[in-house]
Amino acid sequence: MFPVVVVQGGAGHIPKERSENSRAGVCSAARAGYAVLRRGGSSMDAVVEAVSQLENNPFFNAGCGSVLNIRGEVEMDAIVMDGKRLDSGAVSAVRNIANPIQLARLVMDKTSHTCLTAEGANRFARSMGVSEVPPESLITDYSRMRWKENLAPGANPVDSQMGKMGTVGAVAVDAEGNVACATSTGGMLNKMEGRVGDTPCIGSGGFADNQVGAVSTTGHGESIVKVTLARLILFHVEQGQSVEAASDLGLAYMKSRVGGLGGVVTVDPQGHWATRFSTRQMAWAAAQKDTLHYGLYTGEHLTQSLGDPL
């Protein structure tokens, strides 16, 4: 078994002029997560590191760069899950927090609950010494532009949604065979205030179980929740499917049953991994042994040497 970290940076349409930044972002996050594994860190440490880096990157729909809700504000959802004891932590509809994924981990580590929402989550952050940031600091010119475009008369909401991507997520397996997942998002563009998507819902935005594997999802949240996409994929792995076939089966079911599109990254405890999507694109990267793998378009799979094998 070789430790691995696999990162996704959203399954929406990526405009050409932003594709290089998306590629660079997921590659750098996969390297950062892999560096944690190489130092002997846990799969949980690795996924939180990779996702934090993508939250800080304004090109992705998480943390700084999140899409705006109908009122022009950022509200973010995030989840982590540890495959060892099926512990999980999530936050939903949080504002003013630079790294919701780290707050989700604190919910898992420091409370007896699995999900905190809105002001309660913010108060918990304060009590944990997590600093709050001005809400404007999470808003980019691009996200404000997309928000305005979407409100304009005659706007095509489907086009606008697809034009703004990048929920972020990661799955990993460490040297001890522990699996973990982390997913973080600003949600859907121009969503209602208070809308909670799939991301913080266990089994939808992610799932991790050392006996089966781990999944992080992106895509149309209301569809992902209907089919509990992450858990559905792991059910297929339990039934003996490869991580790749199981991911395809889950995505195909979501498409045929409820018309939903999305993308996933999946690992099993043996270190097999897959990145699959039913959208036109998904930014992804994986690091294992001495190789960085990455891609953006269907069928695209590029590799680069990592130099220093684990």
Ligand SMILES: CC(C)C[C@H](NC(=O)C[C@H](N)C(=O)O)C(=O)O
């Ligand atoms: C149009 C879709 C495919 C774009 C996709 N969005 C999400 O993943 C949103 C998240 N699952 C939610 O519903 O809150 C993205 O950010 O790439």
